[in-house]
Amino acid sequence: MSHTFDFDGRAIPFTTGQSVGAALVAAGIRAWRTTRREGRPRGIFCGIGVCFDCLVEVDGVPNQRACLVPAAADMIVRRQEGAGRGHLAV
Amino acid sequence: MPADVVVIGAGVVGAATAWYATRAGLSVTVVDRGPVAGGTTGAGEGNILVSDKPPGAELDLAMLSSRLWRELGTEVGGFEYDAKGGLVVASAADGVAALSGLAAEQAKAGVDTVVVPAGDLAEHEPHLNPELAGGVLYPQDAQVQPMLAAARLLRSARRSGATVHTGVEVTGFLRSGGQVTGVRTSTGDLPAGAVVNAAGTWGGEIASLAGVEVPVLPRRGFILVTEPLPRLIRHKVYAAEYVSDVASDDAALQTSPVVEGTRAGTVLIGASRERVGYDRTLSVRVLRALAAQAVELFPVLAGVQVIRAYRGFRPYCPDHLPVIGPDPRAPGLFHACGHEGAGIGLAAATGLLIAELIDGQQPSLDVAPFRPERFR
Structure with a gap:
């Protein structure tokens, strides 16, 4: 049985043990975050949890490293803009 | 040729002293055993506060310094001066x-x-x-990035002729009779007309090299740093207890919430104070207390990640006032240290006053309350 998680409304298939980032790349998605100052695209860079480039919102929590979070069925993954908490700005 | 002034310490107080002394036309050499802002300054938050001081000599100094920092923010700049209130x-x-x-x-x-x-x-x-x-x-409360402030002031002073030696340790003083005539360092002697002790928490040790006692002691403080955020917090926000904690003579741990955003997007969370000597051990208990208090003040922070913590030593004197001025016990030696947790804020005024005193001018403020020989 194949599993999927939701990425901005699209069902992304993954295999057991695969990270969110790996599944996104396998689905042809290479960028899922924009930088805070210049809005430039970012996705997997180091792939091992060090560089914090691949940040993504998972189940409502921003700044998760897509390369480290294991994909799970019914997970809701969202693109992240900037710090990912823009709605809190005052 | 001897310099007019040798400044011991490349933190923000030494940098401000070098800047004002250079502006007064004096030749200045700065020495530090570490890097720029590597000691007391680099462990601070960068507060320029008038709010936490009751009326008195320290508030007068803070008011002068607050005005000077605003000027430096324009005249030198590049250090995230933020008049946030x-x-x-x-x-x-x-x-x-x-x-x-x-x-x-x-x-x-x-x-x-x-x-x-x-x-x-x-x-x-x-x-x-x-x-x-x-x-x-x-x-009137403001903030700067303290390491940048020290670095920019030193760069500006160097452009006007000052010399900065990092990685050079002061090992003693040159004397001629009772007069201090320079310093001995790990790389040789530096003769000077005047020597300024701007060694922060280590000011007492420098003083003892000159054979005088200045009772500056370390008070450890931790600061938490959050992940970068959009602007959540507009001011430096702190609880009223902070004022009494600063003035306290208790050696035990004290924590009171001090929370503020920075230009970089991170939120800084302080403040703890404890007298444990120069022990740099990370204390999870203190970090936990700081986090809990910050969340109490700003519940929104409960869902925010802390990415690191840093700590350092606030140089305090028994009467919680800094030591600023000439030392009559060692003529030629001037002290500019012991500012406790207010050193970034008070640096500009301290630098100006020391430069004025060395240059033989009437100081902008009476330094008698800060005189180094007041302790007994």
């Missing part, structure tokens, strides 16, 4: 009354104060805990 809050009515009383006294001394009733707090800080009882706003 401070908001001091209390959780109960008696705390608000005490705050308002202090504010009234400070206002007589020229501090701008705005008493904020509970219902108006959200207008100033939308994420503040709605259960707080009220506070006082201090528009």
Whole structure:
């Protein structure tokens, strides 16, 4: 049985043990975050949890490293803009 | 040729001293055993506060320094000078009354104060805990990035002819009779007309090399740093207890919430104070207390990640005043240290006063309350 998680409304298939980032790349998605100052695209860079480039919102929590979070069925993954908490700005 | 001034310490106080002395036309050499801002300065938050000082000599110094930092922000710049203002809050009515009383006294001394009733707090800080009882706003409170401030002031001084030696340790003093005529260092002697002890927490050790006692001791403080965030917090916000913690003579751990955003997006969370000597051990207990208090003030922070913590030593004297001025016990030696947790804020005025004193001018402020020989 194949599993999927939701990425901005699209069902992304993954295999057991695969990270969110790996599944996104396998689905042809290479960028899922924009930088805070210049809005430039970012996705997997180091792939091992060090560089914090691949940040993504998972189940409502921003700044998760897509390369480290294991994909799970019914997970809701969202693109992240900037710090990912823009709605809190005052 | 001897320099007019040798400054020991490339932190923000040494940098400000070098800057003002250079501007006065003096030749200046700065030495530090570490890098720029590698000691006391680099462990600070960068506060320039008038809000936490009752009327008196230290408030006068802070008022002068606040004005000077604003000028330096334009004249030198590049160090994230932010006139964000401070908001001091209390959780109960008696705390608000005490705050308002202090504010009234400070206002007589020229501090701008705005008493904020509970219902108006959200207008100033939308994420503040709605259960707080009220506070006082201090528009003159500001912040700088302390390491950048030291570095920019030194760079500016160097462009005007000052010399900076990092990685050079002062090992003793040159004397001629009773007069201090320079310093001995790990790379050779540096003769000078005047020597300034701007060694921060280690100011007492430098003083003892000159054979005089200046009782500067370390008080450890931790600061938490959050992940980068959009602007959640507009002012430096802290609880009324911070003022009494600073003035306390208790050696045990004290924590009171001090929370502020920075230009870089991170939120800084302090402040702890404890007297444990130069022990740098990370204390999870302290970090936990700081985090819990910050969340109490700003519930929104409960869902935010802390990415690191840093700590350092605030140089305190028994009477909680800095040591600023010439040392009559060692003519030629000037002290500019012992500012406790207010060193970044008080650096500009300290630098100006020391430069004026060395240059033989009338100082902009009476330094008698800060005289080094006042301890006994």
